[in-house]
Amino acid sequence: MMRTSNTGIQIQRIFAPMIERTSLREKLWIGMLLSVLAVGMYALYLQVTVGHSVTGMRDNVVWGIYIANFIFFIGISYAGAVISGLLHLFQVEWRKPIIRIAELITVIATIIGPLFILLCVGRLDRLHHLVLFARLQSPITWDVLAISTYLTGSIIFLYLASVKDFAIYRDSTTLNLSKWKRRFFAFMAINYHDTPSQQKSINVAMNLMAIMIIPLAIIVHSVLSWIFGMTLRPGWHSTIFGPYFVLAAIYSGTGVLIVALYIFRRMYKLHDFILDKHFTYLGYIMLVLAAGYGYFTFSEYLTDWYGSETWTSQLIQKLFGWDEYGKLFLFTNVGGIILPILVVATPKLRKPGWITLASAIMVLAMWVKRYLIVVPTLETPLLPIQDIRPEYVNYSITWVEWALTLSGIALFLLLFTIAIKFMTLIPVSEVAESYDDNTQTK
Amino acid sequence: MKETDIEWINERRDFIKKAALGVTVAACGSAVCGCSSNSKEEGEKVVLLSPDGELVTVDSSHVKHVHKTVGVSKEIARQGIPGRKFVMVIDLAKCRNARKCVTACQKMHHLPEEDEWLQVRLMKDSPDAAPYWFPKTCFHCDNPPCVKVCPVDATFKRQDGLVLIDTDRCIGCKFCMAACPYSTRVFNWSEPDQPEEIKCLDYSPETSVPAKIGTVAKCDFCPDMAREGLLPDCVTACPNGVFYFGDQNEDVVTNGDETIRFSEIIRDRGGYRFAEDLGTEPRVWYLPPKDRMFPVERGMEDLPAEIKDRFKGIMEEQ
Numbered sequence: 013m014m015r016t017s018n019t020g021i022q023i024q025r026i027f028a029p030m031i032e033r034t035s036l037r038e039k040l041w042i043g044m045l046l047s048v049l050a051v052g053m054y055a056l057y058l059q060v061t062v063g064h065s066v067t068g069m070r071d072n073v074v075w076g077i078y079i080a081n082f083i084f085f086i087g088i089s090y091a092g093a094v095i096s097g098l099l100h101l102f103q104v105e106w107r108k109p110i111i112r113i114a115e116l117i118t119v120i121a122t123i124i125g126p127l128f129i130l131l132c133v134g135r136l137d138r139l140h141h142l143v144l145f146a147r148l149q150s151p152i153t154w155d156v157l158a159i160s161t162y163l164t165g166s167i168i169f170l171y172l173a174s175v176k177d178f179a180i181y182r183d184s185t186t187l188n189l190s191k192w193k194r195r196f197f198a199f200m201a202i203n204y205h206d207t208p209s210q211q212k213s214i215n216v217a218m219n220l221m222a223i224m225i226i227p228l229a230i231i232v233h234s235v236l237s238w239i240f241g242m243t244l245r246p247g248w249h250s251t252i253f254g255p256y257f258v259l260a261a262i263y264s265g266t267g268v269l270i271v272a273l274y275i276f277r278r279m280y281k282l283h284d285f286i287l288d289k290h291f292t293y294l295g296y297i298m299l300v301l302a303a304g305y306g307y308f309t310f311s312e313y314l315t316d317w318y319g320s321e322t323w324t325s326q327l328i329q330k331l332f333g334w335d336e337y338g339k340l341f342l343f344t345n346v347g348g349i350i351l352p353i354l355v356v357a358t359p360k361l362r363k364p365g366w367i368t369l370a371s372a373i374m375v376l377a378m379w380v381k382r383y384l385i386v387v388p389t390l391e392t393p394l395l396p397i398q399d400i401r402p403e404y405v406n407y408s409i410t411w412v413e414w415a416l417t418l419s420g421i422a423l424f425l426l427l428f429t430i431a432i433k434f435m436t437l438i439p440v441s442e443v444a445e446s447y448d449d450n451t452q453t454k
Numbered sequence: 455m456k457e458t459d460i461e462w463i464n465e466r467r468d469f470i471k472k473a474a475l476g477v478t479v480a481a482c483g484s485a486v487c488g489c490s491s492n493s494k495e496e497g498e499k500v501v502l503l504s505p506d507g508e509l510v511t512v513d514s515s516h517v518k519h520v521h522k523t524v525g526v527s528k529e530i531a532r533q534g535i536p537g538r539k540f541v542m543v544i545d546l547a548k549c550r551n552a553r554k555c556v557t558a559c560q561k562m563h564h565l566p567e568e569d570e571w572l573q574v575r576l577m578k579d580s581p582d583a584a585p586y587w588f589p590k591t592c593f594h595c596d597n598p599p600c601v602k603v604c605p606v607d608a609t610f611k612r613q614d615g616l617v618l619i620d621t622d623r624c625i626g627c628k629f630c631m632a633a634c635p636y637s638t639r640v641f642n643w644s645e646p647d648q649p650e651e652i653k654c655l656d657y658s659p660e661t662s663v664p665a666k667i668g669t670v671a672k673c674d675f676c677p678d679m680a681r682e683g684l685l686p687d688c689v690t691a692c693p694n695g696v697f698y699f700g701d702q703n704e705d706v707v708t709n710g711d712e713t714i715r716f717s718e719i720i721r722d723r724g725g726y727r728f729a730e731d732l733g734t735e736p737r738v739w740y741l742p743p744k745d746r747m748f749p750v751e752r753g754m755e756d757l758p759a760e761i762k763d764r765f766k767g768i769m770e771e772q
Contacts, residue, residue: 063644063667064626071640074628134626134641134668138606141625145606152605152629244599244635244732393637394729395590398575398764401568 014180014206020440024186026280027436031181032188038429045426052419055412056131064134066412072397073390073407078131080382081417083257085125085424086159086236087378090265091272092118093166093229095297100222106293108442109285112435113276114269115170120427121268122163124420129155131416151242154235162225162232169221171200175214176441179204196434233258240385246316246324247331247389256308263301264378267352267371270294274368276437285438291364298371299356306349327392337388340380348377525658525678528620532659534612540675541615541716542591543698543707543725546743549574549587550694551753553761558691559673563662564648569640571673572688576753576765585768586743587753589696591688592617592638592673593728593736600630600639609670615702615737616675618659624669631670635732639672675699685710694747702737 016024029035034042058066069076092115099107130136146153179201181187182194189197204210237257240248250256270291277286313331316324330336355361355370387407391397397405499511525531551574559565559572571592578585594617601611608624611617631639646665653664660678665671676686684690689697690710700707700716707716719725723741754762754769 064641065643069628070643071631072637074631074641132627134628135624138623138625141606141608141623145608145623147605147607150603150605150629152603152627156605239629242603243633244734245632390632394635395575395637397637398573400760400763 014176014183014204014441016180016184016186016440019443020180021186023285023436023438023440023443024181024184026282026438027432028187030432031193031434031436032190034433042426042429045422045429048422049419049426051415052422055415055419059131059412059416060136066410068403068408068410068413069132070401070404070407072393072399072404073387075132075386075390076407077383077409077413077417078128080379080386081420082125082128082132083236083382083385084264084379085121085128085420086232087257087261087264087382088268088375089118089121089125089162089166090229090233090261091121091269092116092170093162093225093265094262095266095269095294097169097222097225097229100218101226106287106290109282109287109438110269110273110290111173111442112439113272113437115166115173116428116431116437117265117268117272118166119163119170120424120431122159122166123427124424126159126163127423128416128420151235151238155239158228158232158235162228165221165225165228169218169225172214172218172221173439173442174435175201175204176206177435177439179206180440181435229261230258233261240389245389246321246327246392247385250312252308252312256312259301259305259308260378260381263298263305264375266294266298266301267375267378270298270368270371271375274364277364280437282438285443288364291367292362295356295362295367298352298367298374302349302352302356302374306345306353309345309349323392323394326396327389330388330392331384337384340384344377344381344384346377347373348381525661525663526681528622528659531618531677532610532612532620534614534616535677535681536613537703538614538680539702540594540677540680540737541700541702541707542675542738543700543716543719543741544589544591544738545696545698545709545723545741546586546588547741547746548694548696548748549589549743549753550748551576551587551757552693553757554691554693555589555688555697558687562676562687564652564664566647569671571640571671574753576750576768578768578771581771584743585750586746587750588740589688590636590638590728591738592675593636593734593738594675596735596737597733599633599635599734603629603633605629614677616677618674618677619662619670619672620657620659621662621666621669621671622657624666626668626670628670635729635734639670641670642667 030038055066067076067078092111096107096111096114096118100111130139133139142153142156146156148154178197181189182197182201204214234254234257237253241250241253243249273286273290273294276282313328317328317332320328331341332338352370352374355366361367391406399405501509501511553574556570556572556574560567560569563571565571573590575588575590576585577588594615596611596615598609598611598617601609601617604610605627606623606625608621609617609619609630626641628641631641642665645667648664655664657664657666658678660674660681662671662674676684679686685699685708686697689699692709695709695711698707698709698714698716698719700713702716705716707714707719719741720739724744725739725741727736727739751769754765
């Protein structure tokens with residue numbers, strides 16, 4: 013029998029309704045997500061049968077919103093990989109209630125991200141060529157290797173951190189589980205009974221994974237940035253692109269984590285576990301990252317602007333030009349860098365609500381920034397476009413692309429909803445341990 | 455039809471004599487035309503040069519532009535033609551944007567009007583410089599950024615210098631398009647509009663036909679023609695002899711009318727490669743538009759409005 017503390021029982025009680033049955037409200041919610049996905053599937057059907065002509069992509073702007081989504085989702089996956097991995101290594105106590113949410117974001121976002129790069133592929137029927145004829149010289153091959161390793165690593169990390177919990181649910185008297193669910197938990201708990209040797213192995217494995225997941229995460233986003241960095245295009249061909257992308261990823265991951273914590277805290281009344289200090293501490297992390305990200309951004313665009321090479325200048329004019337991308341570019345810098353710094357740095361605003369609002373705006377700004385990295389550069393080829401077909405000159409997002417983008421978000425929420433059916437968002441074992449050890453750390 | 459075909463043969467003859475690019479001439483009618491041959495005698499006779507070097511008279515219904523419909527196997531197409539190092543020289547002083555190269559290329563590759571593997575652009579290098587017409591093929595770079603990034607080896611560099619595409623292998627990730635700094639590559643965004651007898655052919659990287667949905671295509675320097683000792687279509691179609699095609703190993707290029715030493719013309723006429731600083735090492739050389747044969751405005755004559763509009767910005771600046 014797994015030992016359960018009072019705190020553990022309290023957490024199980026909170027999540028019992030979700031794990032035990034599916035309420036009408038949840039069913040409606042799932043139904044809504046599925047209908048968004050259905051529209052997305054229709055859009056995908058069109059894209060596959062009619063061709064990529066149903067998207068806004070054309071010969072100049074060969075990639076669009078999909079690849080921006082791809083960078084975005086892989087970026088937010090850093091919530092778990094780095095935040096929880098790093099905090100685990102440094103034995104930061106306050107991380108414990110939030111690691112499950114962080115790691116779920118990681119796994120789910122890492123599943124969805126690659127789906128978006130698949131949407132950029134013209135021949136989905138030939139994906140096996142990536143393995144069959146793999147060329148190690150291509151950054152896409154690096155990406156395939158890195159992301160699949162990273163996804164596997166993240167799933168293992170999430171699973172290792174959940175084994176104890178599965179054992180607790182299996183033996184739980186608090187949860188009124190259906191037969192198959194109890195059997196499922198028994199299966200997932202791989203006969204874990206909290207013996208000293210089992211404890212030791214799981215701790216060793218966790219430490220190893222925490223160490224591995226950090227370099228893996230760094231590799232994934234560096235390699236991703238090199239898809240752009242290895243080309244000869246202004247705005248992409250930059251030596252700082254690897255670290256720039258990595259930092260942006262941790263930054264946006266932190267933002268999504270804050271937003272998720274806020275939503276779940278309100279939704280499931282988790283105020284006893286997700287404390288104000290979590291928002292403050294994550295806010296501090298966000299502030300440091302915002303400063304770093306701002307520094308990178310400044311360095312990147314100052315260099316490009318000051319150097320004033322013709323081709324680069326054409327791009328810079330588009331990004332700074334008020335009638336072109338200037339407004340969006342300004343938004344990414346104000347909303348994505350200055351605002352989070354101001355909110356966290358002002359004691360009066362350093363409250364969960366404000367920090368979350370700033371995070372939400374920052375996350376949106378970071379998405380726009382990814383768009384601004386992809387599209388304006390592609391609209392600025394070396395030989396100025398001499399074409400009068402408007403769709404070949406400027407990229408504009410079609411409903412198919414919006415439908416599939418929203419489907420990605422819907423899938424993200426759906427997978428989260430499904431995950432809540434199988435695990436408590438606050439890890440029972442971890443929190444029970446820490447709360448029993450030193451009862452009040454508030 | 456009759457006249458043009460004979461003219462065509464003469465061009466070939468000249469080319470063979472002068473450039474010695476190949477030994478045999480394959481004329482029309484000797485090879486497969488499409489998947490189903492439904493030829494009907496039309497009564498009109500055409501004189502052609504046979505592979506043996508004899509003049510033969512055949513019914514015009516048997517005459518099809520056979521290249522672009524058959525090609526060598528994929529394995530051979532990946533190797534390239536032994537001993538060759540193809541090179542192109544484009545004389546900017548002679549171009550008047552007649553666009554015959556564009557349409558010939560489209561015809562031979564069964565491309566719709568809006569797909570231009572060969573583009574003629576209007577360039578103006580600096581505010582005070584005079585604009586000039588700039589035909590642009592694929593540069594078949596010796597350090598090709600597109601080939602580097604291909605994840606499946608669908609686009610490849612051959613020993614004869616050509617960069618070709620295997621659209622049966624291409625997964626359509628478009629990375630090569632993002633990597634190419636010259637906007638050379640085009641994508642088949644929807645089902646290509648091609649005749650049925652072309653669609654059913656086996657694809658060969660040397661003919662780049664048939665085009666396939668969801669894959670990348672581009673100018674291929676017509677290696678199937680070179681195998682037969684013929685010049686690419688753009689070269690023969692140009693009324694002003696702008697394009698010179700040849701073999702760098704033999705140090706010879708020809709536009710069909712005159713054959714010249716590659717190294718000499720590059721030296722004497724100040725030949726250069728476009729955007730040399732990018733380090734891609736193109737196999738296409740340009741001769742600067744000095745002592746032009748035509749004023750640049752000539753290129754705006756007889757153009758359809760939608761093409762004229764492309765150059766509006768630059769012409770108005772003048």
